[in-house]
Amino acid sequence: MTTPLVIGNWKMNLLTAPACELAKSLVDQLADVSGVDVVIAPPFTSLYPVGQIIKSSRLCLAGQNFYYESNGAYTGEVALEMLKDVGCDYSLIGHSERRCLFGESDEGVNKKVHHAIDLGITPVVCVGETLEQRNAGATLATIETQLSIGLADLSQEEKPRLVIAYEPVWAIGTGVNATPEQVIEIHKFIRKYLVERLGFSEEVGVRILYGGSVNSENSEQLLREKEIDGALVGGASLNLESFCAIINSAIEI
Ligand code: PEP
Numbered sequence: 106m107t108t109p110l111v112i113g114n115w116k117m118n119l120l121t122a123p124a125c126e127l128a129k130s131l132v133d134q135l136a137d138v139s140g141v142d143v144v145i146a147p148p149f150t151s152l153y154p155v156g157q158i159i160k161s162s163r164l165c166l167a168g169q170n171f172y173y174e175s176n177g178a179y180t181g182e183v184a185l186e187m188l189k190d191v192g193c194d195y196s197l198i199g200h201s202e203r204r205c206l207f208g209e210s211d212e213g214v215n216k217k218v219h220h221a222i223d224l225g226i227t228p229v230v231c232v233g234e235t236l237e238q239r240n241a242g243a244t245l246a247t248i249e250t251q252l253s254i255g256l257a258d259l260s261q262e263e264k265p266r267l268v269i270a271y272e273p274v275w276a277i278g279t280g281v282n283a284t285p286e287q288v289i290e291i292h293k294f295i296r297k298y299l300v301e302r303l304g305f306s307e308e309v310g311v312r313i314l315y316g317g318s319v320n321s322e323n324s325e326q327l328l329r330e331k332e333i334d335g336a337l338v339g340g341a342s343l344n345l346e347s348f349c350a351i352i353n354s355a356i357e358i
Contacts, residue, residue, distance in 0.1 A: 107310040109328065109355040110268065110335035112144040112167060112229065113342025114197065114316075115151075124151035125158055130345050132162040139163075140356045142335075144195050145342070149183055156192030167195035167229065170203055173216040185217075185224055195227045197337075199255060201274045205235075211254035218255060222263045229268045229337070230255055231316070232295075236275035244273075245294055252298055265309045269295060270337040276317025278339060285330050288315045292332040321350035328355045 119127065124147050135143060146167035147155045156166045172182035188196060198221065199214035214230065221228040232251040234244040248271075256267070271291050276283050283291075292313045299305040315327055316337030327333055328351075335355055341347040 106357070107312055107334055108140065108142050109357065110142045110144065110312050110314060111348075111352045111355050112146060112195070112197075112270075112314065112335070112337045113348055114169060114200070114337060114339045115145065115147045115343060116169070116202070116339055117148055118343055119147065119151065121151050121154055124148070125154050127343070127345060128155045128158040128164070131164060131348070132159055134345065134349050135163060135352065138352065138356070141352055143352055146195075146197060152188065152193065153191040160192060165195060166191075166193045167197060168193045169197050169200065171196055171217065171220075173213070173220045185220055185226060189224055189226060193226060195229055195268075196221055197229050197231060197270075199251070200231045201233055201272055201277055205274065211251055214251075214255040215257050218259070218267070219263075222259070222266055227266060227268055229270055229314075231270045231272050231337070233272040233274055233277075233317070239273065239275065244291070248291065248295065249298060249302075252295065252303065256299075256303055259303075261304075261306070264299075264303075264305050265311065268312045268314065270314040270316050271295060272316035272337060278318070280318050282318040282320075282323050282327070283315070285327055285333070288327065289330055289332045296332075319351060321347045321354075324351040325354040 144165045144167045146169045168188040171185040198217045203209040218228045234247040238247045312334040314335040314337045315333050319336045319338045320341040
């Protein structure tokens with residue numbers, strides 16, 4: 106059985122002091138919780154202090170993004186080596202806000218996936234369709250392209266180290282979550298595609314998370330489905346009670 110994974114994406118929210126407060130409270134609240142992996146992705150400026158707070162706890166640290174070169178003249182960018190240096194074990198890659206607002210491509214996602222695996226950082230690769238693509242019947246084709254280019258050229262040893270997050274763009278930050286049936290359909294498609302087209306072994310339990318307006322009211326309904334291995338949570342991860350409730354609903358009883 107795969108351990109569920111819940112990731113809190115704090116996006117561009119929280120100054121250092123409230124970020125540290127929230128991290129401390131999470132450490133306290135989750136001290137006795139087991140059976141779920143919990144990761145938080147604060148903004149870059151809070152990674153180091155938050156990393157210090159959570160380092161002896163069960164929480165792990167993630168970056169929200171990075172550049173795929175190790176160092177050099179890339180003004181304004183952050184290297185994955187820098188994220189690792191401050192304690193990150195995971196990084197989001199290809200979040201739809203990066204793709205839609207900052208023009209990130211599937212080819213760039215692929216470079217980042219390889220770089221992350223080389224450095225021993227777990228890549229959380231985000232895929233998902235826009236509302237226009239869904240309405241045009243292009244959901245599966247969109248995800249297929251994102252997977253085939255984004256995950257190209259991984260070796261058999263590298264494949265199990267991935268996490269995939271299915272995040273329909275129309276559900277992110279809108280308050281409208283995908284239904285469990287919609288999520289299950291896409292997760293099954295992704296799993297089949299990984300095995301049949303990308304050569305993943307069936308035994309490899311790549312975790313596929315759902316993200317898009319997950320909150321404490323809908324998390325149980327979504328996370329009790331065996332096809333849904335966890336959640337990538339934006340807005341609701343900024344609230345201690347909501348995030349803890351979501352984490353609790355991910356634990357298999
Ligand atoms: C996200 O940031 O990946 C996300 C799913 O946001 P929200 O939960 O706010 O929709």
